[in-house]
Amino acid sequence: MKNLQSSQREHATIILVESNLLEREKFSQISFEQEWHVVICEDGLEVIQWLNENSTADLLIIEENSTPISGYQIADYIKTELGLALPVIITTGEIPISQERGMLAYAEGVIKKPFMDVSTIFRVREILEKSVEIAPEKNDFYSLNYLKDLSGGDEEFIMELLKVFSASVNLELKNLNEVLDQKDYLRIREIAHGIKPSFDMIENERGKGICRLLDSEAEEKDMAKLIAELNLEFVNINKQLIKDFPELNLS
Numbered sequence: 001m002k003n004l005q006s007s008q009r010e011h012a013t014i015i016l017v018e019s020n021l022l023e024r025e026k027f028s029q030i031s032f033e034q035e036w037h038v039v040i041c042e043d044g045l046e047v048i049q050w051l052n053e054n055s056t057a058d059l060l061i062i063e064e065n066s067t068p069i070s071g072y073q074i075a076d077y078i079k080t081e082l083g084l085a086l087p088v089i090i091t092t093g094e095i096p097i098s099q100e101r102g103m104l105a106y107a108e109g110v111i112k113k114p115f116m117d118v119s120t121i122f123r124v125r126e127i128l129e130k131s132v133e134i135a136p137e138k139n140d141f142y143s144l145n146y147l148k149d150l151s152g153g154d155e156e157f158i159m160e161l162l163k164v165f166s167a168s169v170n171l172e173l174k175n176l177n178e179v180l181d182q183k184d185y186l187r188i189r190e191i192a193h194g195i196k197p198s199f200d201m202i203e204n205e206r207g208k209g210i211c212r213l214l215d216s217e218a219e220e221k222d223m224a225k226l227i228a229e230l231n232l233e234f235v236n237i238n239k240q241l242i243k244d245f246p247e248l249n250l251s
Helices: 021-034 044-053 071-080 097-104 117-130 145-151 155-181 185-201 205-217 220-244
Strands: 013-017 037-040 059-063 088-092 109-112
Touching (some): 013 044, 021 037, 021 117, 044 059, 044 071, 059 071, 071 088, 088 117, 145 155, 145 185, 155 185, 155 220, 185 205, 185 220, 205 220
Parallel strands (some): 013 037, 013 059, 059 088, 088 109
């Protein structure tokens, strides 16, 4: 997902799930005037498919009672399963205070329908302005899904685990290169076995697979090539982490 770079996102991409055609047309007109790009999805399942194929939206606006999956469920799935911090606005009819609090447990905002120009524009702009720290772009090198489950969504704990991953694997790869020079193949297998869970933790299948080969299946003549590939994979992972989380000060 693209990060928001300004206090008011220009040409924001907004996914809309709205079954009422008149409401859909009204929001589309508002969006045209505001220069927002609107992607119309029929339901939450189509939203998930679109995000898996594109991952470039800035906001999702979805009906509270969307079927076959409600707006709450989609908001929760996007954050917990897809690992995206995509802001979500739930749309509904009357909003008692208690109901709004319940909605905000899943989403970042609520809009009461019918869509009204001033209130809708204000609410969308407000959510976009608050969404500067959007989740990193989807990438091929790591996933935070397992860490989120492990930590119960504790972001500080996740950041600590990422720092530990970067530092510990970097050290073990240096050891791996040293023992390769010494042709200590038994030690190579031991090190590979030890760091395999680290790649598994961030769901990097390539790194885990190379470690598995070094641990048990690879012939000695193939180890140098596999270690080189493992080093390159770690470099790519670390580069992505540095890009996504500069505050970690990884090296």
